Amino acid sequence: MTATGIGASVRRKEDQRFITGKGRYVDDYNRPGQAHAYFLRSPHAHATIRGIDTAAASEMPGVVGILTGEDLAADKVGGLICGWMIHSKDGTPMKAGAHPALAQGKVRYVGDHVAVVIAETLAQAKDAAEAVTVDYDVLPAVVETAKAAGAGTVVHDVAPDNTVFNWHLGNPSDVEAAFARAAHVTKLDIVNNRLVPNPIEPRAAVGEYDEAEEAFTLYTTSQNPHVARLVLSAFIGIAPENKLRVVAPDVGGGFGSKIFIYAEETVCVWAAKKVGRPVKWTSDRTEAFLCDAHGRDHVTHAEMAMDEGGKILALKVHTIANLGAYLSTFSSSVPTYLYAPLLSGQYNIPAIYCEVDGVYTNTAPVDAYRGAGRPEATFVIERLVEVAARELNQDPSKFRRKNYVKSFPHQTPVIMMYDGGDYSASLDKALEIADHKGFPRRRRESARNGRLRGIGFSSYIEACGIAPSQAVGSLGAGVGLWESAEVRVNPTGSIEVLTGSHSHGQGHETTFAQLVSDRLGVPIESVTIVHGDTDKVQFGMGTYGSRSGAVGMSAIAKAIDKVVAKGRKVAAYALEAGEDDIEFKDGRFSVAGTDKSLAFGEVALQAYVAHKFSGAQLEPGLKEGAFYDPTNFTFPAGMHICELEVDPDTGVVTIEKFTAVDDFGNVINPMIVEGQVHGGIAQGVGQALFEGALYDSDGQLVTASFMDYRMPRAADLPSFEVGMTVTPCPSNPLGIKGCGEAGAIAAPAAVMNALTDALGHENIAMPATPLAVWRAAQASPHLRPEAAE
Template sequence: MNAPESQRLVGAPVKRKEDYRFLTGNGQYTDDIVLPQQSYAYFLRSPHAHARIRSIDKTEALAAPGVIAVLTGDELAADKVGGLPCGWLIHSIDGSPMKEPPHPVIAHDKVRHVGDQVALVIAETLQQARDAAEKIDVDYEELPAVVSAADAAKASTLVHDDVPANTCYTWGHGDKAATDAAFAKAAHVTTLDIVNNRLIPNAIEPRAVNASYTRQDDSYTVYVANQNPHVERLLMGAFVLGLPESRLRIIAPDVGGGFGSKIFLYPEDVALTWASKKIGRPVKWTADRSESFLTDAHGRDHVTRAELALDADGKFLAMRVHTTANMGAYLSTFASSVPTILYATLLAGQYATPAIYAEVQAVFTNTAPVDAYRGAGRPEATYVVERLVETAAHEMKIDPAELRRKNFIRQFPYATPVGLTYDTGDYEPCLARAQELADVKGFPARRDEAKQRGKLRGLGYSCYIEACGLAPSNIAGALGARAGLFEVGEIRVHPTGTVTVFTGSHSHGQGHETTFAQVVADRLGLQLDQVEIVHGDTGRVPFGMGTYGSRSLAVGGSAIVKALDKIEAKAKKIAAHLLEAADTDIEFSNGVFRVAGTDRTKTFGEVALSAYVPHNYPLDKLEPGLNENAFYDPTNFTYPSGAYVCEVEVDPDTGESQVVKFTAVDDFGNIINPMIVEGQVHGGIGQGLGQAMLEQCVYDNDSGQLLTGSYMDYAMPRAGDLPDFTVETATGTPCTHNPLGVKGCGEAGAIGSPPAFINALVDALSPLGVKDIQMPATPHRVWQAIQAARP
């Protein structure tokens, strides 16, 4: 039953264990769960971006067929249900804490964005709840709306009456004096005005909640499509409903994608949990796609002025960045950290820039809340850095790749001027390999051939770095985190020698049931199907922090390895007793315990059985059983990096842009499953190119109405919009501070691809005099840029 030495699982492209149930329709998602006496919820939402609620008349709705309850903010206030908390405290430059206006579960007195929930209708069927909601009469006093981040601070309209200038905080990071001094002596300064467009996450499975109250023990069980159930339990129980954790069980079953949008505690989760006790029945709500567009936390939405100072030889001297970040109407769970700790700390990129200063103004607007979306701050930072570098290269007439090489960090560890210490890296081989795979040398000939066809062809680079595996807790706490950032792993060995692993990480497409099983099976010498992975249930798994920020293997996997260390240490003592040897003489490899230098052995299965049937067991020294857990709190982030090369062809008559070649070479450290890594990179590049080429959330600037509220208006990339990607993982520089040497791969593609595309597009248009173009570079926007550049 043990795996042969030649069939190592770590590093092998093992097919995903979980895919069989997904592909055969046997996954279980929140909406699949139907509980006894199930009722259904529908939220009446505000049609206005900003309005006072004068009154709500629910008389007719309560009398409608099948209606069980119609609940509003008044009932929540009467039950003293608090607003939603923000999980990260940011201080302004003057030391004052950020403004944290209430984030109500159901709007009470005022609505602040289109889609803000005004009433909760519960009925026997969903259709009955919908019908009844139409009978609710809400008297609104409509107010002016502020939508644009660029306009928010100077607008006369206040989203929250007690937040002057709509400003949540003005935060600074880096050495301003040193940066200003470096700019004063620069031979060349590159300046760009950058808009990082607002995005709407679009997971296959929309958000869903099914909450049930049990009167017998005064407890709640909540099924929810969520990426970190323990954090949801902590925030909802301790900070909103005032419940002890023993009375609140959160179960996140199969989850159909998240990309960050399912990390957060949402109002609907709290409302249904609270309502389940009010009516004494389970309540289920599943968002329709229109609700998802309106109310899922959006991503990005930065307006930035960025400057890069260089000497006459092209060496970087300093970078200066001012960003206005849109928070939306309320502070979502991690919103405050995204444009600060997760953004400005990455502005060094791969380059030895001596001085950097960033200032971030976060503002409230009458739009949906903005929070982490795949990459969360890292794509925004990389876009600023890589657009500056590419533009500087063109302005100084230096080859863009050579300008990067001239400024690469060469010595590690390296302390950046924005607070991070890169433990390891080697950027030159990634860039060289990307150029080779992209056939950069052959590009001039391809450009000339395209010109003969009347097309414009361009080539662009992006050399990104990101910080993954948010950590360590003590530093994060000092920077404003209101929770720890550790992870937990528990290994439960059964008497037959099979293993169940409980992890605080949550899988919603990453393949944890395969990769974690590879790590455990490889270590213990088991077959893959002898290892079960359990996640997503606060009633079964010790307290963990969930999945986001590419932390699953680096943090969650490391916790599992620490638990495996304990399992092996105890198992060696049991084996030593069985083999009548000292435990220091016991070697363990490929599922076999051996007395060193002899042929005396015991299998892992034999030792496991002895642990639970301790007839021949050192009971005076060891407890029976073989079950261990461990918590892992990293000492540093991990720092994946890579080099991307994009080649674009443009039709100057229509503005249509086509990605004809895309090459990605990434350094993810050690690789557990290369097939899964490649899939993660493919997905990330698809999302990144979607942002660069097509996607943009647009609100009407006067009314605050969402203009891109469906797939008819919000342009998601299709297969025909994307090329075949050339993806390769470099030999890599393993992480030096986690036991697996892994770095994280889930967000890389979304981080590196947008600037690579825009750099290629600007290169294609540069013969016409175009120096910049904002995302998304739609055909219309490209055509306009071409027309504006023509004499």
Template sequence: MPKDHGIGASPKRREDVRFLTGAGNYTDDINVQGQAYVHFLRSDVAHGKINNIDTAAAAAMPGVVRIFTGADFEGVGGIPCGWQVTDKHGEPMKEPAHPVLAQGKARHVGDPIAAVVADSLEEARNAAEAIELDIEELPAVVDMKAALEGGATKVHDDLDDNLCYDWQFGSPADETDAVFANAAHVTTLELINNRLVANPMEPRVAVGDYSRANDESKLYTTSQNPHVIRLLMGAFVLGIPEHKLTVIAPDVGGGFGTKIFHYAEEAFCTFAAKACNRPVKWTSTRSEAFMSDAHGRDHVSKIELALDADNNFIGLRTDTYANMGAYLSTFASSVPTWLHGTLMAGNYKTPNVTVNVKAVFTNTVPVDAYRGAGRPEATYQLERVIDKAAREVGVDPIALRRQNFITQFPYATPVAVEYDTGDYEATMAKMEELMDLPGFAARRAASEANGKLRGFGVNCFIEACGIAPSNLVGQLGARAGLYDAATVRVNATGSISVMVGAHSHGQGHETVFPQVVAEMLGIDESMVDIVHGDTSKIPFGMGTYGSRSLAVCGSAMVRATEKIINKAKKIAAHLLEASEGDIELKDGQFSIAGTDKSVAWGDVTLAAYVPHNYPLEDIEPGLEETAFYDPANFTYPAGAYACEVEVDPDTGKVTVEKFVSADDFGNVVNPMIVEGQVHGGIAQGIGQALLENCAYDENGQLLSASYMDYAMPRADDLPHMENYTVDHSCQTPCTHNPLGVKGCGEAGAIGSPPTIVNAVIDALQSGGHNVEHIDMPVSPSRVWEAMQG
């Protein structure tokens, strides 16, 4: 029978009670007495010289408290980048200033130029409309390749050109070139990884508050990592000592990466609260989100795969242009390099892999990590070129992948990572079983009888999660540690508060973390409470992204709980008049091994705080422990995905008829939550593959600036649930964290886009259309146009 509690069980998410009953506490629910409201005047040109900003008339309007421009931030630090990349020549990347409010130039549509603080939001908006802005529109740089041509307009005048860095990694290029020169077959594919807007359900919000009495600042914000925001904003932007700055991220309605970063609006509200001596609140509109939230993906790549005469992979090389946008966002520089290039080996034993990435500044919204962050881009390139190679050499795409799988672990790849464990054959076999491949021919025939083309697509992927260890990523340019921390505080009555550095914005931490602690102690999960999101209450942690919550923060929680158990055993041994080495903990009871003498968990915890009968000469009263955990390696979840699509040849419309994911996440703590995470990721991947596209015109105007023009996936764009199978029964536990977990939050978004596109190409090929590639989104118009040749 399935477990009903502890690790491996699927209790209902406890946080859903407040979310589903409207009792959540989101940042926009927070209103501080006396607060003012801010409205940002944003650039409506992609590139413009600011000649003059006349705020006199606006400042005299009713309700206006103060109007800020870039001049008010002279001497204030710019928004920092958290990762320095060194290029292939050993030179550091170019790192232009990113002011809180534009200074001298606006560099993308939506760049904040001025900010009006007023008694009401309506008054702030009215005053912003009265600001007289003299801005001289300049030529915009949008196309990445054109941005690097000689004579191209420069996004940043103080730089020599628009190149942020030219990065190369993996096997020496000359060695890989020699492999290609002697290859029996080479497959080449050029492709685009389309730009995406994250669009979490809750837009970004910032509420700045300042106490003149003690010179302390407080920021309430929609963040995935409040301690990182405190560090970046306090130390590098506003110069606020950390003990004078608190950052609080309450309930957050979705992040998907876009809420990892430190944004100008957060720094502004904190700065303005002190300058105006009253709280200042900003709530993004959806339109603002499209032009101020960091975007995702936006790569243009050429990938080449070399095979020998027996169809073994012998070489891989890629050239990618990665869009940075107008400024470097917090982790932007690391996404197309260390989070992308290091995964280009995939699941395959390719001995030579060379990756080249040119990061480019353009007059567009900054681009940074979006669910998967570098891993989806790598997987998409690799799995598309393998599918094309299979057709060119005339072999089954599953057989070609199987032939080249890594089978021995640990395995060191040519791109500097070492996979500790995995079983790619097992996930592939599970996928085949669940897809019912023997029945595909009949399903294809039925589709053809209805005038549709049916295609089958497959994809195998691996991802690197829980970015680590700190000493390694420090050498690679990370400007912060990537450990995490937890404090386990046992109360006198036996209940527990666990303060964690990770932040939950949909992952279910308040349910899953107690399952781990309760299982270790043998107590009911209802006795464990999770505290997160407030830097004044939690230990310094690095937040939630990169599928790191359980693997990194959960491991810190395990280590802290182990310390609790060790101390509690000392107390129990004293109470039982026994040797500490003879004490066992099971089902919430401390007992002497081999006897029926025991003492309950609650009796031990009470003794810790009421030490009338206590070994004071050995240990202190109280029962509270903290642990920091710095992983020894990445974790490496992997999976095999497949889908079947139908293509309407008259319209080009693609319908996903069947989808299967077979994942290896290592040990699984809560199967229900894992399934939900994968479902959500697949939905986002289907959105990228078929619908979503953030588009600019040649002048840098955002053409898809609302839901009128940006197609988010809806329920009927996804397979019906009976045709949607998520499996995680293949489990090879991680070898270097105490839970054996690998991470599941990004897998669906990584594995689904190439699966969909591979299936569409297969459908068109089955109908006699010699189509080798269609760039995402594979929209009806693009499919129809491809079929017309």
């Protein structure tokens, strides 16, 4: 291992420009002659549009143009799509309602896009928007997830009962047989609360049209610019792919919310040609609350069957998943194939059956948010396991260990083939770091001080690097899920790596360069990572689902192998030796058994000089590309333990200790991985204790600002105690599993298991705000005087 190679905690190269204010985000792009867009949004959750009067607004100072859904339709601009087809259990396809980028005839949630006003300045656009008159016929709103189906009010005519699909997975007869012979059944009703992603950089877009080239450019805050170009060209019909460039520069966080194709970027690039000016839009925070795709929002009934000794026999789950007013780009996959196949958790469960009803409501669209389906699955199984252990009077850690998968590969009854892991090793290390043996003493001390203390476990597993393409295609995905890379070696030996992955905070410019430095034996400073521009990188599938390492870096590794192979040919010519005699190690090509060698940079120069090449046997240059399509998902797993204290007089929860032991396979940069874990845990704690997007009965978002939507703060979190175990992933050449979502997947269950342990009952749901905790604490059996004994 070199000082900057694989396994080294190298400081992030990109941070220098970020912390000195030199990053370039979409809002930093200003094109010559640009105008500013402001979207007129619906104040109603559900209404018919009788008419839109723009006459007065069009005459206001600075107004360049006002466009509506009628203009979109006249230009035959298609609607936004959902790229994953789900079929109901009766075989019928999901009921996808039309999703125009500007409303056509009807609005379906507060914030729906009614018109766009384009003016010389943003202030002028806002002023003119106030003069636009919209005649609404207000309709009743459907809001509650559990009551959406058959509510009477219809969100989309294609789904008269508001049901998008009735989907299922697993074998119901096997499950019923197991339940029939069970000695004990644990039942639980679970709400997975709706979340607003809130990355630090709001979404933004700049659309530009080059009349001479008849070509468009879109600068956008996207996690997958190539997919954005594909959808905008092939499905929405903005322009042919070769006439549309999409650039995603520095992106300040995404958490999944910037995967999707949104109305605003579609409108900006289309409007640029309509008004003959570049068009720029930057979301404010209220727009982000209203219109960014939300996450989670499940209502679930789950049951688990066990034998006399506590061995799990079967699991059955029924979930109602709120998909909002429209199907977002990947929304249909989240509560189905990204959810149910993870319900087995780390456990050897012989039979599982899951039903999912996807429903429309008059709320913002719901799609992938950090973890995307896996946090929801983990919360179901880990809450069930914890409650089952309590009901059986068994130690929760021992109950888990007894039911862990112990040999690999392991085929679950719900699609997944776990390829490797050691769940007991993570449990052992976590118990040690958390000082589990000392918990009874700490609990007694808390009781003496009038506090309630609890401990909670979360044995999570996730599926990352979604693949192979053949498999996801059979499950309804509309794209392949491979990744591409190109390694360009310059004559001086410096290297440019073009990757289809995209970084929005993960540190790719550092970790990807570490791989190149390690494999080619070159200084990390000589490696540049290029991403986020469809005119530079041919094609890629972007970043989500913790795929960048396992899939994106594996593509780079394949391209590096090709570079080394060609380098051996070049070195053979330059050193006048047989190719089979050339060895490559530590950045040097050597003739075996001799002292004749050339450094990597010297071979690069020889490749371009090409003086010693004979005839057409070897092409000049040193540039190689690769596409990598994994053979399987990767399966990061681990054990998170939360220990907390409750003040029953105020309902305030204090997390005293949080331990995370994760198995991410081989780790490229431990420091960056720990940072990813820390961030994920913070978001998971936020969901458990603070965050919750709430609509009133009229469909108004009552948590539409940070005044009402409580994010976790530094004071809410302890110093996390992080450890790792390593079982290399056998399904990719680097042995990487993925780390970006683990904390958000594991933490909610760990926190809620600790909280219910402290309270002594299960009657509390996320977010467990101080008021909710105070109410629950009044019913705690642990408040009796004898509890302190």
